[in-house]
Amino acid sequence: MDMEMARQSKTGLMGRMWLRLNLVIENCWARLAAAAWSVVKVGKEDPRRAIHSLKVGLALTLVSLIYYYHPLYTNFGATAMWAVMTVVVVFEFSVGATLSKGVNRGLATLLAGALGVGAHHLACRSGKTGEPILLGFFVFLQATTSTFMRFFPRIKARYDYGMLIFILTFSLVSVSGFRDDEILELAQRRLTTIFIGGAACVIVSIFVYPVWAGQDLHNLIALNLEKLGNFLEGFGDEFFKPPMDIDAETTENKSLRGYKSILSSKSTEESLANFARWEPGHGRFRFRHPWKQYLKLGALTREYAYRIEALDGYLNRNIQVPAQVREQIEEICRDLSSEAAEGLKELSLVVRTMTRGADNIGSRLENCRNAVKDLKALLKTSLWKDTDLLAVIPVLTVSSLLIDVVKCTEKIAEAVHELSSLAKFKETDASVSPEKPLSHVGDKCEASKPAVVPTVENQCPRVVLTVHEVVPENGRLPAAPAPAPTSAPTPTLAPLNS
Amino acid sequence: MDMEMARQSKTGLMGRMWLRLNLVIENCWARLAAAAWSVVKVGKEDPRRAIHSLKVGLALTLVSLIYYYHPLYTNFGATAMWAVMTVVVVFEFSVGATLSKGVNRGLATLLAGALGVGAHHLACRSGKTGEPILLGFFVFLQATTSTFMRFFPRIKARYDYGMLIFILTFSLVSVSGFRDDEILELAQRRLTTIFIGGAACVIVSIFVYPVWAGQDLHNLIALNLEKLGNFLEGFGDEFFKPPMDIDAETTENKSLRGYKSILSSKSTEESLANFARWEPGHGRFRFRHPWKQYLKLGALTREYAYRIEALDGYLNRNIQVPAQVREQIEEICRDLSSEAAEGLKELSLVVRTMTRGADNIGSRLENCRNAVKDLKALLKTSLWKDTDLLAVIPVLTVSSLLIDVVKCTEKIAEAVHELSSLAKFKETDASVSPEKPLSHVGDKCEASKPAVVPTVENQCPRVVLTVHEVVPENGRLPAAPAPAPTSAPTPTLAPLNS
Numbered sequence: 001m002d003m004e005m006a007r008q009s010k011t012g013l014m015g016r017m018w019l020r021l022n023l024v025i026e027n028c029w030a031r032l033a034a035a036a037w038s039v040v041k042v043g044k045e046d047p048r049r050a051i052h053s054l055k056v057g058l059a060l061t062l063v064s065l066i067y068y069y070h071p072l073y074t075n076f077g078a079t080a081m082w083a084v085m086t087v088v089v090v091f092e093f094s095v096g097a098t099l100s101k102g103v104n105r106g107l108a109t110l111l112a113g114a115l116g117v118g119a120h121h122l123a124c125r126s127g128k129t130g131e132p133i134l135l136g137f138f139v140f141l142q143a144t145t146s147t148f149m150r151f152f153p154r155i156k157a158r159y160d161y162g163m164l165i166f167i168l169t170f171s172l173v174s175v176s177g178f179r180d181d182e183i184l185e186l187a188q189r190r191l192t193t194i195f196i197g198g199a200a201c202v203i204v205s206i207f208v209y210p211v212w213a214g215q216d217l218h219n220l221i222a223l224n225l226e227k228l229g230n231f232l233e234g235f236g237d238e239f240f241k242p243p244m245d246i247d248a249e250t251t252e253n254k255s256l257r258g259y260k261s262i263l264s265s266k267s268t269e270e271s272l273a274n275f276a277r278w279e280p281g282h283g284r285f286r287f288r289h290p291w292k293q294y295l296k297l298g299a300l301t302r303e304y305a306y307r308i309e310a311l312d313g314y315l316n317r318n319i320q321v322p323a324q325v326r327e328q329i330e331e332i333c334r335d336l337s338s339e340a341a342e343g344l345k346e347l348s349l350v351v352r353t354m355t356r357g358a359d360n361i362g363s364r365l366e367n368c369r370n371a372v373k374d375l376k377a378l379l380k381t382s383l384w385k386d387t388d389l390l391a392v393i394p395v396l397t398v399s400s401l402l403i404d405v406v407k408c409t410e411k412i413a414e415a416v417h418e419l420s421s422l423a424k425f426k427e428t429d430a431s432v433s434p435e436k437p438l439s440h441v442g443d444k445c446e447a448s449k450p451a452v453v454p455t456v457e458n459q460c461p462r463v464v465l466t467v468h469e470v471v472p473e474n475g476r477l478p479a480a481p482a483p484a485p486t487s488a489p490t491p492t493l494a495p496l497n498s
Numbered sequence: 499m500d501m502e503m504a505r506q507s508k509t510g511l512m513g514r515m516w517l518r519l520n521l522v523i524e525n526c527w528a529r530l531a532a533a534a535w536s537v538v539k540v541g542k543e544d545p546r547r548a549i550h551s552l553k554v555g556l557a558l559t560l561v562s563l564i565y566y567y568h569p570l571y572t573n574f575g576a577t578a579m580w581a582v583m584t585v586v587v588v589f590e591f592s593v594g595a596t597l598s599k600g601v602n603r604g605l606a607t608l609l610a611g612a613l614g615v616g617a618h619h620l621a622c623r624s625g626k627t628g629e630p631i632l633l634g635f636f637v638f639l640q641a642t643t644s645t646f647m648r649f650f651p652r653i654k655a656r657y658d659y660g661m662l663i664f665i666l667t668f669s670l671v672s673v674s675g676f677r678d679d680e681i682l683e684l685a686q687r688r689l690t691t692i693f694i695g696g697a698a699c700v701i702v703s704i705f706v707y708p709v710w711a712g713q714d715l716h717n718l719i720a721l722n723l724e725k726l727g728n729f730l731e732g733f734g735d736e737f738f739k740p741p742m743d744i745d746a747e748t749t750e751n752k753s754l755r756g757y758k759s760i761l762s763s764k765s766t767e768e769s770l771a772n773f774a775r776w777e778p779g780h781g782r783f784r785f786r787h788p789w790k791q792y793l794k795l796g797a798l799t800r801e802y803a804y805r806i807e808a809l810d811g812y813l814n815r816n817i818q819v820p821a822q823v824r825e826q827i828e829e830i831c832r833d834l835s836s837e838a839a840e841g842l843k844e845l846s847l848v849v850r851t852m853t854r855g856a857d858n859i860g861s862r863l864e865n866c867r868n869a870v871k872d873l874k875a876l877l878k879t880s881l882w883k884d885t886d887l888l889a890v891i892p893v894l895t896v897s898s899l900l901i902d903v904v905k906c907t908e909k910i911a912e913a914v915h916e917l918s919s920l921a922k923f924k925e926t927d928a929s930v931s932p933e934k935p936l937s938h939v940g941d942k943c944e945a946s947k948p949a950v951v952p953t954v955e956n957q958c959p960r961v962v963l964t965v966h967e968v969v970p971e972n973g974r975l976p977a978a979p980a981p982a983p984t985s986a987p988t989p990t991l992a993p994l995n996s
Contacts, residue, residue, distance in 0.1 A: 057642035064673045068630035088666040132566035144555035168586040175562045266762045310808040379888045390877045397895045
C-alpha cells in the first residue's frame with residue numbers, strides 16, 4: 001500500500017516536472033518568437049537601420065586593421081586604440097551627424113591638445129611642488145568654464161560634443177604630461193589616429209548607402225503635410241457618418257490619426273536640420289540648402305496640427321445635426337475639407353518632387369475660399385432661426401475651425417512658395433503665376449485696424465478674403481468654375497521609408 | 499602747397515585710423531558686454547548650472563590626483579587616463595542621469611571585457627593567420643548586432659550609452675589583446691579606474707548640491723498645471739476686453755502664453771522620468787516613486803494645452819459680441835474659466851506640496867459644472883433668436899471649448915488623485931472625500947450608447963454631468979453655494995528655478 005502510494009506520488013512528481021518543463025520551454029519559445037518579431041519590426045520600420053549596423057561593423061573592422069597590420073602598428077602602438085574609440089563614438093546614423101561629431105572631435109582635440117601642451121609647459125616652470133597645484137588649477141578652471149559654456153543654447157545645439165572632447169583632451173594632455181615627458185609626440189600620434197578613425201567613419205558613411213539628414217528632413221516635412229491632408233480628406237465622412245457606424249477605433253481612424261505624430265515632431269525636425277547643415281551637397285540639395293525654411297514650414301505644420309487636433313475632438317461624438325441644417329451644411333463642409341486636403345497633398349507633392357508649376361494649388365485655394373464664402377453666406381440665412389442652438393454648436397464650431405484651417409493652408413502654401421524660391425525648385429509649367437500665387441493678407445494689417453463693425457469679412461477667424469464678392473440667391477453658391485486642367489500628369493506618391 | 503596737402507592728408511589718415519580704431523574697440527566692447535550678458539542670463543535662468551560646472555571641475559580635479567600622488571600612479575600607470583575619461587563623459591546634470599550613465603558604463607565594461615577576453619582566447623587557438631581573421635569577424639559581428647539593438651526603443655531609452663560602451667570595450671579588449679598579452683591585467687586595471695571615476699561622479703553628484711531629475715519632473719508637472727491656470731485666469735479679461743485695448747503683444751499676454759512651452763514638453767518629461775527611475779529615494783520621493791503617473795499627467799496637460807491653444811486663437815481678434823448677448827454670456831464664461839483656473843492652481847499646489855485635503859478642488863469642479871449648466875441653459879433660451887449667427891460664432895466656439903476644458907480639468911483632477919494615492923501624499927483634512935472626488939463618467943460609456951436624441955446632456959463635448967438638475971428660471975443659476983472654508987491657510991507658490 002505504502003509502496004503503491006510512493007510510486008503514485010513519484011509518477012505524479014514526474015508528471016508535474018514534465019508539465020513544468022514543458023511550460024518553461026513554451027515560455028522560452030514565446031519569448032524567442034517575440035524577440036525575433038521585434039527584430040523584424042525594427043528592421044522593417046526602417047531597413048536603413050540594418051544597413052547602418054553593417055556599416056558600423058565595416059568601419060570598425062577597417063580601423064582595427066591598424067592592430068593586425070604590423071607596419072601600421074609599429075607606427076602607432078597603443079594609440080591605435082583612439083582610432084577604434086573614434087569610430088565607435090563618432091559613427092552616427094546620418095552623414096550630417098557623423099560629420100558634425102567628427103569635425104567637433106577633430107577640432108576640439110587639436111585645440112585642447114595645443115592648450116594642454118601649453119598648460120603643461122607653464123606648469124613645468126613652477127617647480128616640483130607648484131606643478132601639480134598649477135595643473136590642478138588649470139584643469140579645474142577649464143572644466144568649469146567649458147561645462148558652463150555647454151549650457152548656452154547655441155553651443156549646446158551645435159558644439160556640445162566638441163566641448164566634451166575639449167574638456168577630455170585638455171585634462172588628459174595636461175595631466176598625463178605630469179608623468180610622461182614625450183607629451184608632444186603622444187599628442188601628435190593621438191591626433192593622427194583620431195583623424196584616421198574619423199576619416200573611416202566619414203568615408204564609410206558617405207560612400208556606402210549614405211543616409212542624409214537633409215533628405216530625411218525634406219521627406220518628413222512632405223510626409224507631415226500629407227498626413228494633415230489625410231485627416232482632412234477623411235474628416236467629412238467621419239463627421240457626417242450616421243451614428244450607428246461609430247465604433248471605438250477602426251483601421252480607417254488610425255490612418256486619419258497619423259497627424260498625431262506631428263504634434264511632437266519639433267525636436268526631431270530641429271536635430272535633423274542641425275545635422276543637415278553639416279552635409280555637403282547631395283542629390284537635389286546644395287550645400288547651403290535653406291534648411292531653416294523647413295523648420296519654419298515644420299512650425300506651421302504643427303500649428304495646423306493643433307487645429308486638426310481640435311477638429312478631431314468633434315469626431316465620433318454622436319453629434320445629431322437637425323436634418324434641414326445637415327443637408328445644407330454637409331456639402332459645403334465636405335467641399336471645404338476635401339479641397340484643403342487636396343491642396344495640402346499637392347503642396348506635399350511640390351515639396352517632395354521639388355517641382356512647381358504642375359500643381360493646381362492656386363485653384364484649390366480659390367475653391368477653398370469660395371467654400372468659405374458659401375459657408376458664411378449660409379450662416380447668415382434664416383435657416384437657423386428655428387433650430388436649437390445648443391444642438392448645432394458642434395457643427396458651428398467645426399465650421400469655424402474649418403475656416404481657420406483654410407487660413408492655415410494659405411500660410412503653408414506661402415511658406416512652400418518661399419521654400420521653392422529659396423531652394424530653386426524646378427519650374428515645369430507657368431499655369432500658376434509664381435510671383436503672386438496667393439491672394440492672402442497677413443494678420444498684422446488686420447490687427448492694426450481699430451474697432452471694426454462685425455461683417456462677414458472681419459468676423460471669422462483671421463481669414464481675409466480678397467476675392468470678388470458673389471452674393472448667392474439661395475444661400476449657396478454654384479460650384480466653383482473648374483480650374484484649367486494642366487497637361488502634366490499627376491505624379492504618384494512614392495512610399496517613404498523614413 | 500604740396501607739403502600742406504600732404505600734411506592735411508596725413509592728419510586725415512591719422513584721423514580715419516583713429517576713428518576706425520575707436521570703432522573696433524567699441525565693437526569689441528559691445529561683443530564682450532553681450533557675451534557677459536548671456537553668461538548672466540544662462541546662469542540666472544537656472545543657478546544650478548554654475549554649481550554643476552563647479553562640481554564637474556571638482557570631480558575632475560579629484561580623479562587627477564591619481565596622477566599627482568605617486569603611490570596611486572605606480573599602481574595604475576597610464577590606465578589612470580580612464581578615470582579622467584569616465585568623469586568627463588559620465589558626469590551629467592542630474593543625479594539620475596549620472597547614475598544611469600555610470601551604471602551603464604560599469605556594467606557594459608564588465609560584460610564586454612569578459613566577452614572580449616573570451617574572444618581573444620578563442621582566437622588565440624586558431625593560429626597566427628587565423629587569429630586576426632577570427633578577431634575581425636568577432637568585432638564585426640558584435641558591432642553590427644549591438645548597433646542594431648540600439649534601435650530598439652526600450653534599449654534606446656535606458657541602455658543606449660551602455661550599448662555604446664559595450665561595443666567600445668569589446669573591440670578594444672579583443673583587438674588590443676592581439677598585441678598585448680597582459681590582457682587580463684589590463685582589463686582589470688581599466689575596470690578599477692573606471693570604477694574610481696564613476697564613483698567620484700556619483701559621490702560628488704549626490705553629496706554636493708544634488709540635482710534630482712525626479713524633483714525636476716515633479717516641479718515641471720506642477721508648473722505646467724499652473725501655467726494652464728494662468729492662461730484661463732487671464733482669458734476672461736482678454737476675450738471680453740474692449741477692442742481699443744487690443745495691441746500686438748503686451749507683458750500680460752506673455753505671461754498668458756506661458757502654456758506654449760507645454761506643447762513641446764514631451765521629450766523633456768520622458769527623459770526626466772527615465773533618469774528619475776535610477777535615483778535613490780530623496781526628500782519626499784521614495785525609490786519606486788510612481789514616475790509613470792507623472793508622464794500620464796504630462797500627457798493630459800499637453801492635451802489640455804492643445805485646447806488652450808485653440809482658445810488662444812480667439813484672443814485679440816477684435817470680436818464684436820452683440821451687447822445683449824455679451825451681457826448674459828460674459829459673466830458665465832468668466833466664472834467658468836476662472837473656476838477652472840483656480841481648480842488647476844489648486845491641483846498644481848496639491849502636486850507641489852504633496853499634500854491633499856486642504857484644497858477646494860471638489861467645490862471648484864462643482865462650480866465649473868454649475869457654470870456649464872448655466873451656459874447650456876443660456877444657449878437654449880430665446881436670447882439668440884434675433885442675433886446674427888455669423889457674429890456670435892466665435893462666442894459659441896469659445897463656450898464650447900470652455901465646456902471641453904472643464905472635462906479636461908476633471909481628467910487632470912482624477913490623474914492627480916491617482917498620483918496622490920500611488921505616491922501616498924500627506925492627508926491634512928477630510929474636507930474632500932478621497933474615495934470619490936469627482937462625479938465623472940468616462941468617454942467609453944458614452945460612446946457605446948447608440949443614436950441618442952440630442953439633449954443638453956449628450957450634445958456638448960464629451961462632458962457628462964451627474965450632478966442633480968436645477969432648472970434655472972431666468973436662464974441663469976444663482977451663484978453656487980460657497981464651499982465650506984477650510985482652516986488651513988493657502989500656501990503661497992514658491993518660485994521655481996527649474
